[in-house]
Amino acid sequence: MKKLKIGIIGSGGIAQNAHMKGYASIPDECEIVAVSDINPDVAKAAAEKYNVKDIYTDYKELLKDNEIDAVSVATPNAYHKQPTIDALNAGKHVLCEKPLAMDASEAREMCAAAKATGKILQVALQSRFGGPARFMKDYIDQGNMGDIYFARAQALRRRGVPGWGVFIDKEKQGGGPLIDIGVHILDFTLFLMGYPKPVVASGKTWDTMGKNPELWNSWGDYDRSKFTVEDFAVGLIKFDNGAVISLESSFMGNLDGDPFETQLFGTKAGAKVRVYGDNPIEIYTEKDRQLFNMQPKNIPHVESSHVAEVQAFVDAIKNNKPSPVPGENGLILNAIFDAIYKSSVSGKEEAIDVSF
Numbered sequence: 001m002k003k004l005k006i007g008i009i010g011s012g013g014i015a016q017n018a019h020m021k022g023y024a025s026i027p028d029e030c031e032i033v034a035v036s037d038i039n040p041d042v043a044k045a046a047a048e049k050y051n052v053k054d055i056y057t058d059y060k061e062l063l064k065d066n067e068i069d070a071v072s073v074a075t076p077n078a079y080h081k082q083p084t085i086d087a088l089n090a091g092k093h094v095l096c097e098k099p100l101a102m103d104a105s106e107a108r109e110m111c112a113a114a115k116a117t118g119k120i121l122q123v124a125l126q127s128r129f130g131g132p133a134r135f136m137k138d139y140i141d142q143g144n145m146g147d148i149y150f151a152r153a154q155a156l157r158r159r160g161v162p163g164w165g166v167f168i169d170k171e172k173q174g175g176g177p178l179i180d181i182g183v184h185i186l187d188f189t190l191f192l193m194g195y196p197k198p199v200v201a202s203g204k205t206w207d208t209m210g211k212n213p214e215l216w217n218s219w220g221d222y223d224r225s226k227f228t229v230e231d232f233a234v235g236l237i238k239f240d241n242g243a244v245i246s247l248e249s250s251f252m253g254n255l256d257g258d259p260f261e262t263q264l265f266g267t268k269a270g271a272k273v274r275v276y277g278d279n280p281i282e283i284y285t286e287k288d289r290q291l292f293n294m295q296p297k298n299i300p301h302v303e304s305s306h307v308a309e310v311q312a313f314v315d316a317i318k319n320n321k322p323s324p325v326p327g328e329n330g331l332i333l334n335a336i337f338d339a340i341y342k343s344s345v346s347g348k349e350e351a352i353d354v355s356f
């Protein structure tokens, strides 16, 4: 099969460091032929870095190129929906950055467009392509954990407000750490649990620390008066198979370290799984009335989960496979966040609708 021709929509940080790097890692399979960014300097820099011939400031011009088979959408969250739907309708496959959308109603439209066009919509949730996820998924699927009935998922930063981009702007992001990094650990956890269907969620968000100019931040400086998202969020999500996940996510909080991990409670064994780092997995089990803690050492080595995710996208297109991270997973995540944000205001448990 011929090389896939790739276009990039939104050519900033993640486009250059993950998507373009991923496509460039398989030059026999695909070629980046066009970049676009509303900021011409960013588009030009991305094009120079990866030797790309066509540069646009309007992504709609890029989509007119009939040679392009697939695009990455790596714009801020508020600008995921329209370019994704336009690209699908133009006959392109789409790898869209996380979270899929600002909310479930946008995600629903995007999934419907993918279904109607028959093109692949993949959500850029790279954690599941890393070694720890691969090991644990096999371990769980072989029945070693029994039924997983509870998980505690944490994406917590002590002082980690992104000091660049639009991550503190609710209008452009849809929310704070919950939607930005909670999305990774929740996807990681749900992937390991087989993506059960969520039914209801309750939760609470806070926004006091991120606005406080007295507090030190480790991820660069930012204008405290422009901080319009939550800095800490907690949710309790219930699923139709009886399982429950407790989710915690923060940009700021007074805690020890920056845990990015999930703890799974199964009927045969439990496990603590970190997304990155050395010795990322601990398994807690029992045999002959003795308790054992195990640390697997043969975890697959994945140089970059970002690169692996892009390679999986290209492989799915070329070999007619289903989306490696379907839009429907992105819709489930958005619907859960909608319910947690709503519950924080209502004080009640809120229903989760994942239909489309």
Ligand SMILES: NC(=O)c1ccc[n+]([C@@H]2O[C@H](COP(=O)([O-])OP(=O)(O)OC[C@H]3O[C@@H](n4cnc5c(N)ncnc54)[C@H](O)[C@@H]3O)[C@@H](O)[C@H]2O)c1
Pocket (backbone or CB within 6 Å): 009, 010, 011, 012, 013, 014, 015, 036, 037, 038, 039, 042, 059, 074, 075, 076, 077, 079, 097, 098, 099, 124, 125, 126, 165, 166, 180
């Ligand atoms: N998967 C991950 O781990 C990860 C990490 C960082 C960011 N992200 C996601 O990637 C997306 C972008 O984040 P980033 O860190 O690269 O931000 P960024 O600010 O570095 O890049 C975004 C780029 O999009 C451009 N842009 C904005 N509106 C546009 C439009 N309508 N058309 C074309 N270009 C447009 C901006 O000019 C900017 O250059 C966000 O959705 C974010 O959640 C994912």
